[in-house]
Amino acid sequence: MDRQRYLIDTLNRWAYEYYVLDAPSHSDREYDRLYDELKELERTTGIVAPDSPTRRVGGEPVKGFERHTHIARLYSLDKAVTEDELAAFFTRVKKTDGDAEFTVEYKYDGLTVCLTYDNGEFIRASTRGNGVEGEDVTAQVLTVRSFPLKIAYRGTLEVRGEAVIRLSVLEKYNREHPSDSLKNARNAAAGAVRNLDPKMTREKGVEILFYDVNYMSEQPLPSQAAAMEFLKREGFKTFPFFKLCGTLEEVQDAVDEIEVGRRSIDYLTDGAVVKVNGVSVREEMGYTDKFPRWAIAYKFEAEEAETTVREILWQVGRTGKLTPLASVEAVELAGATVRRATLNNYGDIMRKNVRVGARVLIRRSNEVIPEILGAIDGTMSETPPPEKPSVCPYCGSAITELGANLFCSNRTCPPRVVQQLTHYCTKNAADIEGMSEATVRLLYAKRGVRKFSDLYALTRESFSGLEGFKDKKISNLLSAIEKSKDITLERLLYALGIGQIGRVAARDLAEFGSLEAIAALTYEELISLENIGEITARAILAYFADEENREELRRLKSAGVEPKRRERVAEGVFAGQTVVLTGSLASYSRTEAQKRIESLGGVAASSVTNATTLVIAGEKAGSKLDKAKKLGIPIIGEEEFLNMLK
Ligand SMILES: [Zn+2]
The missing domain is CATH 1.10.150.20 (5' to 3' exonuclease, C-terminal subdomain)
Incomplete structure (x- = not known):
């Protein structure tokens, strides 16, 4: 029996190294030799231990699947498709507990299974089914090697994982079985597990990636991080990517990392899972009738594309900031042809592994130019990273480094001035309709326009001889410039x-x-x-x-650009007063109250300064009230305010 135990333990350890750690330490031949010896011993002793690897062969086909009720319901997750929804989820959680942490993991696309253990032994596997009741697939799952038959934990336990088939295994299977080719990894995994013949499950090379502890009769774990540690410690296969995050930025970065990383891993995934780490916060948040409120599945949007970086250039913005701009191979994205993509700064290039020649994933954002999410494969490591510019690529001036960003120190750097002028003309600024960046660049190059005030010196003659400027267009531009003098x-x-x-x-x-x-x-x-x-x-x-x-x-x-003083009602009880509202009023919303003040001749300001002449303090007035007291500004309450309005 000692020899039998030794063989079981050795074979189980080797299988663990091979199937769970992906780090085999022994050859198949050695394994087979010991395996045959064990089988022979089991035959002669008539004893098959519960954790014997010989149980993994799968046994005879079953007639049908029995139903099994899960100890704890297996919830599916609410889907959040956009970044806004992810941000809203984050806010909801932080309102429950400001210190709440989040975990970010891959979302695998396969078949969810639930494994039950009792007294340290594997006793059953079932599918998720409708979450309450699933199908018993013990015989099929037994043929999978990425989980232990025996564990140290002695209570009743249910763990959850996703049955998957590696993309490379699927490809190999399809090559070797052209007549029985499997369409995609998800259907292949589901079909392999929900197969009445366990030998078919084994043949397809199914593995299970574990990611959750669904039920524990004794000493339940306090967090998702603890659950992952527990699974690893007990010998379950888990996926190495696991991020613990505190801020929304960290969550988004981790989601982005998955979005890029999933292109090069050997499993089919369709998103990221974001969960609240702590069980106590989860309990406080609870469930809707369908989903837990403390977790979401982030499904990736389709508005992404893969392309290759051709060159990395630097753009100078209106503040002098240098922003990397990648020229990429033309690719269709959301109905447009994309040839350029941005990055945030030099550190961003390094972090995202962007190199000339690298395959990258780009995503359309709110900006006109899409952003680079990251390099898809790690094969570019020998290519040196692009150099950090030591002087401005446009004017040759020295570079100043401020925080993570680089700045051209020359305030007359040509692209910088063009950007300043272009910004001046935008809608929320001086609103000079028709003055595009291209026009500004032309006026900069051909007509010496440098300052905002130069725009007001432009005449009809300034445009003559410039390509593309016909009479009508010139008239429109000149009248738009004239109109912009009337500015707030x-x-x-x-x-x-x-x-x-x-x-x-x-x-x-x-x-x-x-x-x-x-x-x-x-x-x-x-x-x-x-x-x-x-x-x-x-x-x-x-x-x-x-x-x-x-x-x-x-x-x-x-030149006539003089902002008008805000139209004021000269008459009224607040005439000549600058009034600040703090706290909340019972009878008016803040906006309504401000309107009333202005309609009675006052200026409604948001901050208490030396210019403030009156402060109206409502319920829960805060620091503004303290400041008004310090400056000796008259303060009145809501009742007095209402009296003034009469
Ligand atoms: Zn420059």
Whole structure:
């Protein structure tokens, strides 16, 4: 019996190395020799141990599948198709527990099976079925080698995995059985397991990848990470990719990594699974009638394509930032032919393994130019990565490195100026209709347009002799330029790119009423605004301190570009007042209250500053109230506010 136990343990260990670890330590011949010896011993002793590898041959065909009720229901997952839905899921979880962590794993495309153990022994395998009841496929699953017959855990256990057939195994099978070729790996795996003859299951080379503990009678595990550790420790085959994430960015990065990685792995996958790691958070979130609320399956969108990188170029943006731009082999994506794709920065190139000649996956995003998600195969490792530019590729000026990004230090770098001018003309800025990037580039090259104010010096003659400019087009452009003089302060601030501010910060600043008033703000006053941070505050100060910028503002003004002061109602109880609302009011929404204030002559501002003359404090007023007290600004409550409105 000692010899028999030794043979069982040795053969099981070798099978574990071969089927679970993918790291065989012994030849098939050695295995067969010991296996034959074991079989002979079992015949003479008449004893077959429950974990004997001879049980794995599969036995006789069965007449039909018996039904089996799962101890715990096997849920399927809610599908989230878009990034927005993934973000919404993230928000829901974080509202339940701000510290919640997430796990990101591959979603395999095969047949879900559930294996039951009791007292350390494998006793049954069943399909998921409808989640409550499945079919008993013990005889079939026994022929699969990627799980143990004996485990250390002694309680009742149900583990969950996906029965799959490797793509390479499927290919080989189809080559060797041309008359019985299997269409795809999912159907092949399902057909192989749900087959009345277990020998057929064995022949197809099915394996099971385990990813969850569905039920544990004693000491249930606290998290998904602990469940994966448990499965590995007990000898179940798991897939090595497993990410534990805290932020939405980390979750998205892990999902992106799967989206790229799945092209080169040997299994059929159709997405990523994102789960809440902690069981306590899961319990708090619970289930809908169909799905757990704490997990989703992220299915990849079709708007992706594979292509090859031809060249990596650098683009200079309006801030001087250098962005890598890959020229790629033309490929159809979402109805358009794509020849260029972007990357974020140099670190992004390295992280995503992008090289000239590499096969990459690109995805259409909200931007016009699609982004590179990553290189598909790891075969380019000998090709050196593209070099990090040491000088600006357009003007040869020195490069400044700020955080993860590179910047051209030359403020008159040609592409940078073209981008600034183009930005000035966009819809949310000065809104000069018809002034495209191509037109700007032409005016830059042929007519010496450099400054925003140069646009207002353009005449009909400026366009004569430029290709593609007929009378009608010139008239339209000139009238669009003229119209742009009528601009709000908010849009002008954004158009000029002062301190690189966005539209939200521009709106905050515009509350000060004029460029002069903004230019007079101190650092402290700037950072006290809700949407302006330290870097932006310094950039705004630097902008107004620069003589060249001040000259440009004067030129714009004399060209007639002067933002109108916001139309104010001169009469009313709030006339001349700058009013800030903080907290919530019972009788008005914030927007309604602001409208009432403005209709009665006041300015409704969002931040408390020296310019504030009155603060209305509602329920749960926060830091703005503290600040108003510190500055000695008059504060009134809701009742008083309502009285003023009367
Ligand atoms: Zn440059």
